[in-house]
Amino acid sequence: MADRTVLITGGTGGLGGAVTAAFRAAGWRTVVPVRNRPPHGGDAIYVTADVSDPATVAAAVATAAGDPAAPLRAVVNLVGGFASGGLVHETPIEDFERILALNLRPTYLVTQAALPHLVAAGGGAVVCVSSRAAVSPFPRAAGYVTAKAAVLAFASAVAVEYKARGVRCNTVLPSVIDTPTNRESRPDADTSQWVPPAEIATVIRFLASDESAPTSGAAIPVYGRA
DSSP: OOOOEEEEETTTSTTHHHHHHHHHHTTOEEEEEESSOOOSSOSSEEEEOOTTSHHHHHHHHHHHTOOTTSOEEEEEEOOOOOOOOSOGGGSOHHHHHHHHHHHHHHHHHHHHHHHHHHHHTTOEEEEEEOOGGGTSOOSSOHHHHHHHHHHHHHHHHHHHHHGGGTEEEEEEEESSBOOHHHHHHOTTSOGGGSBOHHHHHHHHHHHHSGGGTTOOSOEEEEOTTO
16 A cells, blocks of 8 residues: 555656656555546546646645545646747747746646645655756747746745755756657657656656655756757
């Protein structure tokens, strides 16, 4: 029987599937919010939720924290998205705000709802996903760069605010992840330099576990060979 629970947003995506599998393999009770129909098979607990909506986020977190034998001890924030376009003067504010909300709002809402449960359980870990772009920007993606930098800043704030309450918060910074979607969108790319999802999943599971107890407020590069 699992003795601890992890909540993983985006747990059915290209990276999320590998993260969910890593936690299940390590014996965690794993709760995954999904917007629509849950996938067939697997032994995670899928709950219907829109992670941009406070009410359904609260319900999903309540499910994750609802087993006294396996208290909520970790949250993994994977939901986000990429968009590129024009230079800053060519990008409508609506496009900028949309990508900012897509990457930051779910991370904020889920973490906000989970923190009281993590504290009540005696501590735990939050892991957020930013991007290499947050520390090494590239052109024509100001909204994405800003959004991922905001995720990194938010995680740092959580680490400082909840250190004394036993909750750690760390961030991983991928480069290009080797997912089917990325391969389809970049058919001519050299994928040998991309990082496999399973390798990132191993780092995330480590950051959520007691093995990384001394580590909080860290930004961990997971660049592969890029």
